[in-house]
Amino acid sequence: MLPQIDGLSLSPVKVFSILIFHLLIHLNRAESQVVGPHQPVVALVDDDVILPCHVEPAEDVTAEILEWTRSDLNPRFVHVWRSGQDLVNTRNPSYRGRSSLFINELKRGNISLKLSRVKLSDGGTYECSIPLMEKKSFVKLVVASHAARSLLISLSGTDENRGGVVLQCESAGWYPEPELLWLDGEGNLLSAGPTETLRGPDDLYTVSSRVTVEKRHSNNINCRVQQKQISKSRETHKHVPDEFFELTSCSAAPIVIGLAVSLAVSIILILIGVFFIWRQNKTNVRRAHCDACKEQETANRPETDKTERDQEQDKLMSQDIVPPDTSKPPPEKSQTSFEEQNKSGSANHSSKTGDITVVEVEKNGNYIFLKNTSSENKLLSGWKLKLQINNRESATYEFKENFILKAGETLLLRQDAVSKPIKTDADLLWMNMVNWNVGDDVKIDLISNTGEEQMLLKNKIM
Known part of the structure; x- marks a missing residue:
């Protein structure tokens, strides 16, 4: 019996055609991608x-x-x-x-x-x-990201061992993470230090790198930041004058001479100090011996043999001795003095600055180490640190409220930079702290909360 659809009978040919049609649809869908x-x-x-x-x-x-x-x-x-x-x-x-x-x-x-x-x-x-x-x-x-916000080459210092200058390139505002390349004036790649990468809270990357440029390189140096995935790059260049290389090659001799002179002066000062201490001790011993001899002679001399001058001195001494007046009560300490003695809390609030010293000053201007050499804690509220580079206008930075430098401990002060920090365990970060380089005259003064000022350092950074 033939199959029927809605009362209509279908021939075997039509049934076969329908089956083939559905089979082709299924095969077609199976081949679809x-x-x-x-x-x-x-x-x-x-x-x-x-x-x-x-x-x-x-x-x-x-x-x-x-x-x-x-x-x-x-x-x-x-x-x-x-x-x-x-x-x-x-x-x-x-x-x-x-x-x-x-x-x-x-x-x-x-x-x-x-x-x-x-x-x-x-x-x-x-x-x-x-x-x-x-x-x-x-x-x-x-x-x-859209175009990077900055691309800058700056002079970072000198490399006396290789007789060259050190350049730093930094660029911010990149995404995805880019690569940084150094090239000479002919487009040849230069061997540079590792690229430091910092990702900010906005997910954008900041990259920086340093390279030592020697005299054999051309004076035109290029820094290129690029993203290969999206074929995007930015490039900037810097011209290094010949005078920089001449200063670098001549800088070693003055350093050696300066060290030799400093060593000689130090030895002379030590010898002079030892001589004065020896002489003072010898004088004190001789004086003590003479005083003992005089006392012995006076004790052995009869009362009748005392000179008229000795008798007069004894009389004056007897008049100077006045018995204490026990009827008057001892003076009480003023309320102000009592309060001043009890103002100390967990740290000493003294304005004495001599107990704070400089341990280390980083040669490229990244950080300063201070130390509390006293046996007491120092409360640095209201204290300030004044920096002056090459006799330029000084910059002053104030310690945060209730900051305590404990006895014997060191304090690391570092500028807040976008690049990867050299010291990651800084105690304080100061925004836009003035920067210095090797060869700069650096003067560091510490000002207490009472205005007392002490020079911690005045020297040329080497």
Whole structure:
């Protein structure tokens, strides 16, 4: 008996045709692929971007379930299409109102995703999938920042061992993390120190590096910061005058001479000090011996043999001795004196500055080490540190309220820089602290809370 549909009988040929038709549809769907781009997609912050994804061969996917996801998110759904509509409530909150599909293109198999107002956090790998077809593809999105805020080459110091000058290059405001290169005037790469990288709270990177430039290099030095992923770079250059190299080559002799002179002067001062101490001790011994001889002679001399002058001195001495008046009570300490003696808390508030000394001054102007050499804690509220470089106008920095430097302990003062710090265990960070370099005259004064000023250092940094 032939099968019937709605009262109509179907011939075996028609039944066979229908089966073949459905089989071809199934085979066609089995061969369909979800295809994405082979290269990462690059977008700038605050721009709109399209993540390409489509079905090959093209077919209508309007009635399918379409999903865009990121495995590193929770929830992982970026955009979901089901039953002919967007499911907004299933999306990750950070994408709501910023993701959309091209509805009119779904019938041609285009399931690309549009992201609006791109953020740095949007960077990552996305999965484009049709779950019922068990087909999926991946799209990598790279989000880059706009032009970096700064790129600067500065003179950091000198390298006496190699007879060159040290340059530092620093640039901020990059994303993704860039690389920093040094080149000479002919475009040849220079061997430099490791690149220091710092990532700020805004997820942007700051990079810096130092290089020693010798006389054999050309005087034009270039610093290049680049991001290979997005083919983006910035470059700046600096001309190093010949005078810098001449100063570097001649600087070793004065240092050696200065050290020799300082050593000779120190030895002479020590010998003079030892001589005066020996002479003073010898004088004291001789004086004590003479006084003892005089007392012995006076004791052995009869009373009748005393001279008229001795008798007069005895009379004057007897008149000077006055018995204490026990009828009057001893004077009481004033209330002000009592309060001043009890003002000390957990630390000494003395204005004496001589107990604070300089232990170390970093030659490139990054930090200062101080030490409390006394046996008492020092409360540095209201104290100030005054820095003066090369007789320029001095800059003053005040210690924070209730800051205590304990007895025998050291204090590390460092400037707050964007680059990776040389000393990471600083006790205090001072914004925009004046900087110095090797060869600068540095003067450091400490001012107490009572205005007493003490010079801690006045020397040329070597």
